[in-house]
Amino acid sequence: MKQENIQHHAELLCLICQSPQKDHHMEVPNRFKPEETFTLVRCSHCGFVFLYPRPDEKEIENYYEDEDYQPHQKDPKSLSEYIYQKVRVWNNSYKRRLIENLISKSSILDYGCGTGEFLLEMQHAGWVTYGFEPAVKAKTVAQQYGLRLLKSPEDLKTPVDVMTLWHVLEHVHQPISLLNQLKEYLSADGLLIIAVPNPRSVDSRMFGKNWVAYDAPRHLYHFRPKDIDSLLHSLGFKIIEYKGLYFDPWYNALLSGTFESHNEPLMKKIFIILKGFAAASLAFGEGLVSSKKSSSVIYIAKKEKL
Numbered sequence: 001m002k003q004e005n006i007q008h009h010a011e012l013l014c015l016i017c018q019s020p021q022k023d024h025h026m027e028v029p030n031r032f033k034p035e036e037t038f039t040l041v042r043c044s045h046c047g048f049v050f051l052y053p054r055p056d057e058k059e060i061e062n063y064y065e066d067e068d069y070q071p072h073q074k075d076p077k078s079l080s081e082y083i084y085q086k087v088r089v090w091n092n093s094y095k096r097r098l099i100e101n102l103i104s105k106s107s108i109l110d111y112g113c114g115t116g117e118f119l120l121e122m123q124h125a126g127w128v129t130y131g132f133e134p135a136v137k138a139k140t141v142a143q144q145y146g147l148r149l150l151k152s153p154e155d156l157k158t159p160v161d162v163m164t165l166w167h168v169l170e171h172v173h174q175p176i177s178l179l180n181q182l183k184e185y186l187s188a189d190g191l192l193i194i195a196v197p198n199p200r201s202v203d204s205r206m207f208g209k210n211w212v213a214y215d216a217p218r219h220l221y222h223f224r225p226k227d228i229d230s231l232l233h234s235l236g237f238k239i240i241e242y243k244g245l246y247f248d249p250w251y252n253a254l255l256s257g258t259f260e261s262h263n264e265p266l267m268k269k270i271f272i273i274l275k276g277f278a279a280a281s282l283a284f285g286e287g288l289v290s291s292k293k294s295s296s297v298i299y300i301a302k303k304e305k306l
């Protein structure tokens with residue numbers, strides 16, 4: 001990577017507590033190019049973990065162009081992609097039911113809608129849908145489905161009642177400006193729904209640097225539940241509910257295990273498969289007991305009343 005494209009300046013402050021002090025946390029590989037590694041640092045003050053240094057907004061586009069980047073794929077090419085797509089169908093229906101249990105059918109903006117399958121699910125159920133997606137290939141697929149995609153959230157004529165960011169916030173360079181901007185287009189009683197991977201989950205702890213959701217350099221931030229709590233609170237939101245995404249531990253373990261066992265001898269591969277199964281089962285179980293321990297946590301928030 002070209003040095004000039006890396007944000008290396010000392011003034012990259014902790015997103016959560018604004019401290020400039022950070023300690024080395026771990027080196028994580030790019031799962032599509034394992035010889036390339038990136039550094040995660042931990043804020044010395046609050047413990048928040050993030051990628052530093054990191055590619056800037058232009059340079060990072062190259063890292064989404066990998067043909068195997070599952071969220072932007074339409075046709076499965078391997079077993080894990082096939083499973084990913086089957087799980088996505090179930091997940092989309094689960095997400096819709098979750099939302100419809102909280103709010104009556106109205107309008108929704110899915111920020112970072114990828115290829116648009118979740119919005120299609122909502123549209124078929126009678127919602128007025130809007131999507132936003134910066135990645136050109138994914139956006140084209142969403143447009144082929146006939147979905148309405150915005151150039152920017154500012155194109156919304158009226159506020160929407162639900163905004164979703166499914167596995168998006170960890171990719172965004174400036175999450176605070178984004179959430180502040182989105183807040184303006186959310187109705188007074190609307191719901192802000194954010195899902196991010198949980199670095200405190202069992203599968204994360206068991207796979208360490210090979211945990212698929214470290215996904216360097218695409219994932220810039222690794223939010224623990226307490227980080228999202230303080231971030232949303234500081235922006236004038238209050239969290240009304242936490243939920244888990246129950247298929248994520250299985251999928252994370254499958255991909256993390258596939259990555260870790262690459263080029264390993266058979267006995268090591270078997271050990272990693274068993275470890276993956278144990279990690280997924282434990283994370284799934286813990287997620288059922290407490291949503292904040294899930295592999296991926298869904299945070300449902302409303303604007304704080306003034």
Ligand SMILES: [Zn+2]
Pocket residue numbers: 014015016017018019043044045046047048
């Ligand atoms: Zn901090």
